[in-house]
Amino acid sequence: NAGVTQTPKFQVLKTGQSMTLQCAQDMNHNSMYWYRQDPGMGLRLIYYSASEGTTDKGEVPNGYNVSRLNKREFSLRLESAAPSQTSVYFCASSEMAGLALGNTIYFGEGSWLTVV
Amino acid sequence: QKEVEQNSGPLSVPEGAIASLNCTYSDRVSQSFFWYRQYSGKSPELIMSIYSNGDKEDGRFTAQLNKASQYVSLLIRDSQPSDSATYLCAVNKRGGNKLTFGTGTQLKVEL
Numbered sequence: 001n002a003g004v005t006q007t008p009k010f011q012v013l014k015t016g017q018s019m020t021l022q023c024a025q026d027m028n029h030n031s032m033y034w035y036r037q038d039p040g041m042g043l044r045l046i047y048y049s050a051s052e053g054t055t056d057k058g059e060v061p062n063g064y065n066v067s068r069l070n071k072r073e074f075s076l077r078l079e080s081a082a083p084s085q086t087s088v089y090f091c092a093s094s095e096m097a098g099l100a101l102g103n104t105i106y107f108g109e110g111s112w113l114t115v116v
Numbered sequence: 117q118k119e120v121e122q123n124s125g126p127l128s129v130p131e132g133a134i135a136s137l138n139c140t141y142s143d144r145v146s147q148s149f150f151w152y153r154q155y156s157g158k159s160p161e162l163i164m165s166i167y168s169n170g171d172k173e174d175g176r177f178t179a180q181l182n183k184a185s186q187y188v189s190l191l192i193r194d195s196q197p198s199d200s201a202t203y204l205c206a207v208n209k210r211g212g213n214k215l216t217f218g219t220g221t222q223l224k225v226e227l
Contacts, residue, residue: 031213040124042219043160043204050213058214090159094213104150105215107159 003027004108006091012114013081021076021111023091031094032074033058033105034066036087043090049074081115088112117142120207122218130226135192137221139205142186148208149181149188150215153201160204164190195225 003026013019025032033048035058045058049068063085065077074093078085094105121140129135137151148167152160166172166179166188178191188207192199205218 033214035217040219043217045214045216048214059216104148104162104165107161110159 004091004093004106006089006108006111008111009109010112012116013078014116015082017081018077018079019081019113020078021089021091021113022073023075023108024073025091025093025106026072027093027095027106028071029093029095029106030071031105032068033092033094034064034074034076035090035092036060037090037110038087046076046089078113083115086113086115118218119143119216120205120218122203122205122221124219125222126224127221128224128226129195131195131197133195135195135199135223135225137190137192137203137205137223139188139190139218140186141188141205141207143207143209144183144186145209146186146207147212149179150206150208151177151179151188151190152204152206152217154204154220155201163203192223195223197225197227199223200225 007022030051034046035043037043044060047066049055052071067075089111091108092105095103151164154160164179166181172179176193180189202220202222204220206215
């Protein structure tokens with residue numbers, strides 16, 4: 001999927017456990033994003049990083065933290081997992097901040113997370 | 117009011133027919149509009165983008181934008197069973213650096 005790689009693809013966590021979802025892109029994109037997708041709710045933005053060194057909250061940031069490690073990598077951490085965080089998580093990247101004409105975001109293959 | 121609204125469907129059309137998918141958005145400063153296709157268990161993939169009022173055609177797909185009515189649509193001509201998927205509408209505000217998605221419309225193309 002257009003050079004965005006996420007790991008792990010599947011994970012089962014117990015309530016209260018922590019974990020980090022890793023994401024890397026090889027397209028030299030400036031901006032990176034983390035979305036979650038739930039039935040009936042669509043894709044909702046958790047956090048994004050417009051450029052290396054910056055991060056901003058999206059629509060549903062509570063319970064998550066992010067790190068923009070370098071231009072290629074953007075990780076999502078669940079400090080104390082809750083059943084409400086059971087979801088499919090997508091990392092994405094785009095060529096430049098501002099999603100100017102002609103640019104859009106490209107998604108990784110997704111990470112299925114279940115919290116029991 | 118949701119920022120981006122779509123009918124969840126399912127929308128069923130016979131093979132060879134035209135499928136019409138609709139999307140409305142609430143913020144008038146929205147600038148860029150995108151249609152993504154998502155197969156079950158897969159990630160979204162971009163089909164079309166549109167920025168100016170009117171129609172934009174790409175093969176069997178036509179995107180239509182009406183900023184006055186805050187309405188964007190996707191027409192799929194000669195629908196094929198392989199078009200069966202969920203179609204997501206996404207909107208970007210002027211100068212913004214993130215996309216807001218609708219909940220998607222499920223399309224079923226029947227033989």
